[in-house]
Amino acid sequence: MVPPLVLDIDGTMTLPDDSIDPRFFEVLPAWDAPVVVATGKSFPYPVALCHFMYLEQNVVAENGGIVLAREQVTKNGDAAAARRVAEAYREAGYDLGWGPADLTNRWRETELAVARDQPLGPLEEIAAEHGLEVVDTGYAYHVKSPGVEKGRGLKSVARLLDRDPEEFVAIGDSENDVSTFGVAGESYAVANADAKAARAADVVLEQSYSEGTLAVLDDLRRRG
Incomplete structure (x- = not known):
């Protein structure tokens, strides 16, 4: 069984030119566990990404400021x-x-x-x-707002999905992923990650951007 995922977008699911790696359009819809897209982007971006990937819309947007799962939207922040x-x-x-x-x-x-x-x-x-x-x-x-973080958003989504946050594998690249790494059970920073994300992750990958993320997903499939 593969674990549920929480994935950042920019620098994590993207190529160096900031485009989404098209391989995710095959890999993620076939993932046999929940996939949460957690980003600093505004709410419509991850919702649209999930829609076009045929993924259940499990979203943490605006760094935890707005959360969607099971068709329930929760807003945090001032x-x-x-x-x-x-x-x-x-x-x-x-x-x-x-x-x-x-x-x-x-x-x-x-x-x-x-x-x-x-x-x-x-x-x-x-x-x-x-x-x-x-x-x-x-x-x-x-x-x-202080205290509004992706990690807090992951806890909210996990609760709605009847999952323990520690079941999730997190992959990211930035300071705003640090809180997610602290909540998920297993965490990876791609090689292009900033210093704070790299220090917080369980593993710093040799591969950058989407190549690193896809390598982790391939390894998780093999383990599952």
């Missing part, structure tokens, strides 16, 4: 405070960094994402004034 941070950051003369359409935040419900080429220090100061914190995922600066 969305109003995140909007106030965005307003104050702009008033201070800075920009969120995503252009006029801002597709990164357009559908975000519980937090704020700021491009990593924008000033971090002022963002952290403004976030702290509103009782929020900033997490660097390697892809964006995420302004979120």
Whole structure:
């Protein structure tokens, strides 16, 4: 029997060019256990990914800010405070960094994402004034409520799926995956992982990006 999975998207299911590795469209629908997609992206992204992969929609989005399993949606985090941070950051003369359409935040419900080429220090100061914190995922600066994490989201999903969180195998690459690694029973960081994720994982893989993740899944199938 294969174990349930909790998989990050960016840097974990993607190729170096940020596209989803097409092999997952064959591997994951055939996985004979729940698959949870856990990401810092806004809610529609992982929901759509599950839809097009024909996967049950088990989702931890916005770094744990919003969770979906068994058709139940749970929101965490102070969305109003995140909007106030965005307003104050702009008033201070800075920009969120995503252009006029801002597709990164357009559908975000519980937090704020700021491009990593924008000033971090002022963002952290403004976030702290509103009782929020900033997490660097390697892809964006995420302004979120303290205590809202992917690991907490995994606990919620596992409860809805009648599973123990320690049954899950987690694979990720970023600081925001550290809490997931602490909740799952077995954890892997791909070779391109940041230092915090690498320290927190049970195993740091030799392969990067999707190659590392697919190698773990192949090994889990063999063991099962």
